[in-house]
Amino acid sequence: MTSGPFPAAADLALDGDLGRATLRPLGPEACGPLARAIVAMPPWSVMGYPAAAMTRFLSSADGGARRYLIEIGSKPAGAASIRYPWLRGPYLELLALLPEFQNRGIGAALLAWFEREALRDEARNLWVCASRLNARGLRFYGRHGFEEAATLHDLLADGFDEILLRKFLLGPRVGPRD
DSSP states (O other), X not given: OOSSSOOSOEEEEOSGGGOEEEEEEOOHHHHHHHHHHHHXXXXXXXXXXXXXXXXXXXXXXXXXXXXXXXXXXXXEEEEEEEXXXXXXXXXXXXXXXXXXXXXXSHHHHHHHHHHHHHHHTTOSEEEEEEETTOHHHHHHHHHTTOEEEEEEETSSSTTOEEEEEEEEXXXXXXXXXX
């Protein structure tokens, strides 16, 4: 990714005993094992999302996205993918933390960093998408100021809705709100 504020690597300070999370480029050696672990978790497991498709996504060379391996110490904790630019701001197209690293402040630290980096570039919006069946994820994003912007029917799998969420960053809101 050549435009935007997102660096190739970053360190995130964490509360508690974890210390720091490191974001580094997601290399091909980590894609297969990480993809298999991600699709074994809801919501991907519920949708029957194939590991091969997740591996292709994680390993694809895409100049508009930066894909990160999230590490705690030297241990893989998950993955993130940020697309920028996208609708006047960055789009966090994937945030997946492995079960042992969930509910430990890593996602919150990543969202805080995501917002800081976007604001440095004067982005107007932050975007994420979560499956409707991922109630925990939707609550998590809601606690961090994201609001539902649209429902995308059958996006990843037939019969499953994805919810596009937006966090408005800059300037006054103009126009009617539902």
